[in-house]
Amino acid sequence: xxxxxxxxxxxxxxxxxxxxxxxxxxxxxxxxxxxxxxxxxxxxxxxxxxxxxxxxxxxxxxxxxxxxxxxxxxxxxxxxxxxxxxxxxxxxxxxxxxxxxxxxxxxxxxxxxxxxxxxxx
Amino acid sequence: xxxxxxxxxxxxxxxxxxxxxxxxxxxxxxxxxxxxxxxxxxxxxxxxxxxxxxxxxxxxxxxxxxxxxxxxxxxxxxxxxxxxxxxxxxxxxxxxxxxxxxxxxxxxxxxxxxxxxxxxx
Amino acid sequence: xxxxxxxxxxxxxxxxxxxxxxxxxxxxxxxxxxxxxxxxxxxxxxxxxxxxxxxxxxxxxxxxxxxxxxxxxxxxxxxxxxxxxxxxxxxxxxxxxxxxxxxxxxxxxxxxxxxxxxxxx
Numbered sequence: 001x002x003x004x005x006x007x008x009x010x011x012x013x014x015x016x017x018x019x020x021x022x023x024x025x026x027x028x029x030x031x032x033x034x035x036x037x038x039x040x041x042x043x044x045x046x047x048x049x050x051x052x053x054x055x056x057x058x059x060x061x062x063x064x065x066x067x068x069x070x071x072x073x074x075x076x077x078x079x080x081x082x083x084x085x086x087x088x089x090x091x092x093x094x095x096x097x098x099x100x101x102x103x104x105x106x107x108x109x110x111x112x113x114x115x116x117x118x119x120x121x
Numbered sequence: 122x123x124x125x126x127x128x129x130x131x132x133x134x135x136x137x138x139x140x141x142x143x144x145x146x147x148x149x150x151x152x153x154x155x156x157x158x159x160x161x162x163x164x165x166x167x168x169x170x171x172x173x174x175x176x177x178x179x180x181x182x183x184x185x186x187x188x189x190x191x192x193x194x195x196x197x198x199x200x201x202x203x204x205x206x207x208x209x210x211x212x213x214x215x216x217x218x219x220x221x222x223x224x225x226x227x228x229x230x231x232x233x234x235x236x237x238x239x240x241x242x
Numbered sequence: 243x244x245x246x247x248x249x250x251x252x253x254x255x256x257x258x259x260x261x262x263x264x265x266x267x268x269x270x271x272x273x274x275x276x277x278x279x280x281x282x283x284x285x286x287x288x289x290x291x292x293x294x295x296x297x298x299x300x301x302x303x304x305x306x307x308x309x310x311x312x313x314x315x316x317x318x319x320x321x322x323x324x325x326x327x328x329x330x331x332x333x334x335x336x337x338x339x340x341x342x343x344x345x346x347x348x349x350x351x352x353x354x355x356x357x358x359x360x361x362x363x
Binding site: 004005006018021022025026028029030115117118119120121 | 163165225230231233234241
């Protein structure tokens, strides 16, 4: 069987916990070797990356740790440059596991064209 | 003409009314014989099924009745087992028209791969 | 290269700013000549069109102007008749750039079947 390709889209800051739980449930259900998964964050959802450089609270630390674990399992985690600029977040200070793209919206559209399923938790 | 295949995804408890209205509008617009429709509930949206066993209020009763009517019209209504567990909802007490799957996220992804359109009200 | 086909779905009134920003970012990123874009509004999101005939506040005026500019760039902007009726909005008073369809949900489903990517900001 081929891999199951999927993109999770998040633009609301309050949806990180649910989005990352979806990613984990998907991997646990079908197994890492069948997963091709990408998480694309744009809009206000990127504000979580601002907290990285500041004194992030406990919940945000947990979420960032979950992202790191997903990234270690070959989940691609993408932030939209337009959204980072709009929220005055420096790319230099992003966690190393983040990939920045010029426009998250384009990524979401092209990945579906290429056969990825779209999920918006 | 072939059937129009679609999956409605709901994970927010407050979106049941809108989601079920979308299902009804779709059927009314294209006709039952052209519809292949599935509703997948995960995340906190499954909390509505907890109300079943308790003294559900009037609005929830109306929503559950609408689900039953959709199910009578061959709409598949699915709940995610991960979400049921996370919300301490016993599968034994679910309405009979609900199908439980191990992971709602996997269902959403595989149905799109199989040609279903995705809608997130 | 062919055009990138995409449909933006909006049903929450508070998501207009983000949805229109997504449309603009997409066009700016890939260029108008590669874009085939449609925005479908159903549910309570159509309430913005009620404000047209009334004394719309400044923020709504800005959003309607952005819609007009997108429409000028061949972005199709669609409102669902079911949603207009549910919100008691007369079609006669809609801005000229709006196309009304009988059921927004059907449009969303058929466009994906026809190869459009789906995005729900």
